[in-house]
Amino acid sequence: MRGLSSDFRTLFEGQAMHEKRPALSTSIDDLPVLTEMAGDRWGGDFGPLLADLFAAEDTSLMRALDGSVLAFRNADLRALSANRDLGNLPAPLLTEAFEASVGAESAFKRLAANHVFTMNPPSHGPMRQVFARQFMPNKVDRFRPAAIKATRRILAAASGRPEIDFLTDFSFRLTTGFWGELLGFSQAEVSELNSLVPHVSQAFSFIRTDEQTRLVERRAADYLALVSTGIQRSLDVGPPDYLVEMAAEFENAEVEKPDNIALMLAATLLDGFHTMAFGLTNVVHALLTRPEQWRAVQNDPALVPNAFHEGLRLAPPAVFTQRYALADVEHAGVSIPKGTPVTMFWLAGNRDPDVFPDPDAYDLARPVAGRTTFGGGIHLCPGRSVAKMVIETALAELTSPHIEVTVTGAADQWVPMSSMHELERMPVSIEAR
Numbered sequence: 308m309r310g311l312s313s314d315f316r317t318l319f320e321g322q323a324m325h326e327k328r329p330a331l332s333t334s335i336d337d338l339p340v341l342t343e344m345a346g347d348r349w350g351g352d353f354g355p356l357l358a359d360l361f362a363a364e365d366t367s368l369m370r371a372l373d374g375s376v377l378a379f380r381n382a383d384l385r386a387l388s389a390n391r392d393l394g395n396l397p398a399p400l401l402t403e404a405f406e407a408s409v410g411a412e413s414a415f416k417r418l419a420a421n422h423v424f425t426m427n428p429p430s431h432g433p434m435r436q437v438f439a440r441q442f443m444p445n446k447v448d449r450f451r452p453a454a455i456k457a458t459r460r461i462l463a464a465a466s467g468r469p470e471i472d473f474l475t476d477f478s479f480r481l482t483t484g485f486w487g488e489l490l491g492f493s494q495a496e497v498s499e500l501n502s503l504v505p506h507v508s509q510a511f512s513f514i515r516t517d518e519q520t521r522l523v524e525r526r527a528a529d530y531l532a533l534v535s536t537g538i539q540r541s542l543d544v545g546p547p548d549y550l551v552e553m554a555a556e557f558e559n560a561e562v563e564k565p566d567n568i569a570l571m572l573a574a575t576l577l578d579g580f581h582t583m584a585f586g587l588t589n590v591v592h593a594l595l596t597r598p599e600q601w602r603a604v605q606n607d608p609a610l611v612p613n614a615f616h617e618g619l620r621l622a623p624p625a626v627f628t629q630r631y632a633l634a635d636v637e638h639a640g641v642s643i644p645k646g647t648p649v650t651m652f653w654l655a656g657n658r659d660p661d662v663f664p665d666p667d668a669y670d671l672a673r674p675v676a677g678r679t680t681f682g683g684g685i686h687l688c689p690g691r692s693v694a695k696m697v698i699e700t701a702l703a704e705l706t707s708p709h710i711e712v713t714v715t716g717a718a719d720q721w722v723p724m725s726s727m728h729e730l731e732r733m734p735v736s737i738e739a740r
């Protein structure tokens with residue numbers, strides 16, 4: 308789950324100052340502000356904004372418009388992400404805007420509070436392990452048959468239709484179908500999830516209206532009820548091995564924890580339904596908009612993992628997430644006081660020219676090292692291996708010789724003013740020969 312420390316909208320109402328970037332200082336009050344977060348340069352491909360940022364050689368840390376410290380250089384992101392004193396942003400800070408709009412009983416706040424993404428020590432380590440242990444790189448292969456089955460079912464449904472939107476008609480259907488299969492959900496439940504999950508995206512926008520906030524709120528409540536009830540049912544009637552192990556580890560953990568494993572897993576799986584769907588769309592988009600690269604992968608399926616890494620390097624679904632100083636932190640000569648939110652601009656780290664020569668170019672031969680797509684340190688995304696397996700499975704099927712995917716319309720509009728990198732639409736047709 309991705310989010311913002313506070314309601315950015317209030318800050319946009321003020322006049323964004325254009326600030327000259329001073330040399331590094333010791334106080335965060337003296338850091339330059341990234342005013343572009345409020346303008347139309349925030350979004351799209353991010354190319355012009357990043358070119359300016361990296362051209363300012365004297366600038367390391369900055370501040371975001373919500374007052375948080377902002378890291379954008381690859382070296383800063385990697386050092387800060389590895390610092391254990393930079394924990395997760397606690398749920399009450401992440402969901403301030405929801406509380407303000409719908410009150411303390413906010414369903415979105417409940418979702419956030421039960422998600423590993425907002426937990427800190429002592430709960431964080433044991434709760435992260437409950438989830439992460441089942442999705443370690445060496446364990447995700449057992450879920451591949453579910454990914455193949457879900458992919459083929461969607462391919463069959465999409466094939467022959469004159470046009471589909473790849474994000475809604477393929478990617479979301481794949482992620483809901485995949486997790487539905489793993490959790491023992493009915494087709495009706497999977498269909499309902501398909502109509503719920505895309506709406507939760509608005510939670511990551513800086514410019515929600517109150518009306519949109521209330522819609523996200525209703526969808527988050529429905530999502531949490533549907534998924535946690537389904538997981539509980541699965542646990543009651545004979546769960547798969549991985550769920551049995553998860554439930555046992557959860558019960559044995561002697562830390563403050565969510566009410567039950569079903570609630571925690573439902574909350575934490577939001578990224579499995581949501582972020583993973585954007586990841587697949589962005590990887591396929593990066594290839595389809597470069598037909599020669601698409602053909603290269605078609606001709607050599609061994610390039611599928613390269614396409615996964617390079618597509619997500621250029622267009623990671625999580626533009627930024629926020630960490631939180633659990634203690635005073637010193638970094639690059641700057642003192643970050645305890646209690647300060649830190650915006651980790653992961654997308655920028657992936658295009659830092661100090662690490663990635665010709666950073667905007669798509670290069671299937673690029674070494675994988677150095678990417679910030681999945682964060683780092685003890686918070687490194689625990690869903691990365693399952694995301695890689697599912698996205699690679701889908702990409703391998705889509706680029707196989709009996710499938711033809713054709714772009715049928717413009718796919719160049721990214722949702723503006725959001726912490727997610729999400730295409731508005733990606734019209735394609737799919738033909739199974």
Ligand code: HEM
Nearest residue numbers: 423424578579582583586625681682683686687688690694
């Ligand atoms: C392409 C897909 C995905 C991307 C790009 C992504 C990216 C990220 C990023 C950038 C972070 C922050 C890490 C940090 O602070 O250092 C994160 C954390 C997290 N992600 Fe993912 N994610 C993806 C898929 C998933 C999936 C599929 C799941 C679950 C099924 C998941 C669950 C989580 C959790 C639980 C955390 C919090 C980890 C912690 O605090 O220890 N993510 N992810």
